[in-house]
Amino acid sequence: MTSYLIKGAAILGGEPTDLLLQDGVIAEIGGFEARSARTSTTDLEVIDAAGLIALPGLVDLHTHLREPGREDAETVESGTAAAALGGYTAVHAMANTEPVADTAGVVEQVWRLGREAGHCDVRPVGAVTVGLAGERLAELGAMADSAAQVRVFSDDGKCVSDAVLMRRALEYVKAFDGVIAQHAQEPRLTEGAQMNEGDLSGRLGLTGWPAVAEEAIIARDCLLTAHVGSRLHVCHVSTAGSVEIVRDAKRKGWNVTAEACPHHLLLTDELAATYDPIYKVNPPLRTSADVEALREGLADGTIDVVATDHAPHPHEDKDCEWAAAAFGMLGLETALSIVQETMVDSGLLDWAGVAERMSSAPARIGRVHDHGGPLEAGQPANVVLYDPSVRRVVEASESASLSRNTPYAGMELPGQVVATFLRGRATVLDGKLA
Numbered sequence: 001m002t003s004y005l006i007k008g009a010a011i012l013g014g015e016p017t018d019l020l021l022q023d024g025v026i027a028e029i030g031g032f033e034a035r036s037a038r039t040s041t042t043d044l045e046v047i048d049a050a051g052l053i054a055l056p057g058l059v060d061l062h063t064h065l066r067e068p069g070r071e072d073a074e075t076v077e078s079g080t081a082a083a084a085l086g087g088y089t090a091v092h093a094m095a096n097t098e099p100v101a102d103t104a105g106v107v108e109q110v111w112r113l114g115r116e117a118g119h120c121d122v123r124p125v126g127a128v129t130v131g132l133a134g135e136r137l138a139e140l141g142a143m144a145d146s147a148a149q150v151r152v153f154s155d156d157g158k159c160v161s162d163a164v165l166m167r168r169a170l171e172y173v174k175a176f177d178g179v180i181a182q183h184a185q186e187p188r189l190t191e192g193a194q195m196n197e198g199d200l201s202g203r204l205g206l207t208g209w210p211a212v213a214e215e216a217i218i219a220r221d222c223l224l225t226a227h228v229g230s231r232l233h234v235c236h237v238s239t240a241g242s243v244e245i246v247r248d249a250k251r252k253g254w255n256v257t258a259e260a261c262p263h264h265l266l267l268t269d270e271l272a273a274t275y276d277p278i279y280k281v282n283p284p285l286r287t288s289a290d291v292e293a294l295r296e297g298l299a300d301g302t303i304d305v306v307a308t309d310h311a312p313h314p315h316e317d318k319d320c321e322w323a324a325a326a327f328g329m330l331g332l333e334t335a336l337s338i339v340q341e342t343m344v345d346s347g348l349l350d351w352a353g354v355a356e357r358m359s360s361a362p363a364r365i366g367r368v369h370d371h372g373g374p375l376e377a378g379q380p381a382n383v384v385l386y387d388p389s390v391r392r393v394v395e396a397s398e399s400a401s402l403s404r405n406t407p408y409a410g411m412e413l414p415g416q417v418v419a420t421f422l423r424g425r426a427t428v429l430d431g432k433l434a
């Protein structure tokens, strides 16, 4: 196995140093001029990392890989290739596949496909309810005990809206240290909803999606979690009110974590005025005041995690009129750049903060051991090298995803993932799949 000597990388944006990746671990950190003799006996590749930042391999809590069932949109192979190119070494694959990942058999299939693809570790998310139907609990324990070792359970795409089912799920996962990741969307308040509810939805004639539909579920679930003493993770927080509810729950010491998505940190509902369904997403793009509150919440730790909600759709599901189009947008290959643009370049977060929110915290919440850093000798060599100084124009056609529904096409974004290492093996080198 090739060893890598990374020369002059700035770990978490600090002073430049060298990292030796050998036998799957970070063997040493420091200056290595004198010890090249020892490593010359092995297959050693030297990487000039001057100007590059080293971060622990990113971990996504919220990825849609679409396999099994929608291999026209994405496969485990193509989605994890996109993940590696975005700097990820582990992703959680959401359960809304066909069939739904609600049994040990399906989660083990997804987990195995991830191992075969080899681009990054795939941690399947198990469905909370059978078939995402919201009627009875899936076999959560069997999925936890399976080879896939599921710890995150979610009906994402749908909300577990029944309070009794949600309570039972929260109680059940305590036995194996699991967490329920809720897609907070009160179904009756969002029937036929197309975009954020406000003046603009009225003017555009699109059915509004009120902030309260998200906030009411988050508030209820925080209370339920506190009541049963379990663990709740809130998916894709999108409103200022939701940030405030999570902040309050944390102040009370409740075991609640939350994620925000790159698109909700950058884009606003004004884009719906284009009627271009590329901007149609669930939950919807919100107002600039919501964007501001999400950034503040992410900066102060109220929002624990940036998660992509990478949601590939084939063109026939997106290139149609707004009302008929599918919800969702790509995210894996652009997430780090958007976090740099919105959080780092704006002075809200340093690179250590980025590593916490895009690697350490998601690994902790998902109980993904061996990911999330720290970048120290003896740790697994899951590392991303990132160049924050370049700027690039996003080209949809260059994506490794099978789908093309990126809202950032033609947009100039900062930064580029140069290399990604999974347990010391390069999955990306020179910005390309290795």
Ligand SMILES: [Zn+2]
Binding pocket: 156, 157, 158, 183, 235, 236, 282, 283
């Ligand atoms: Zn969702």
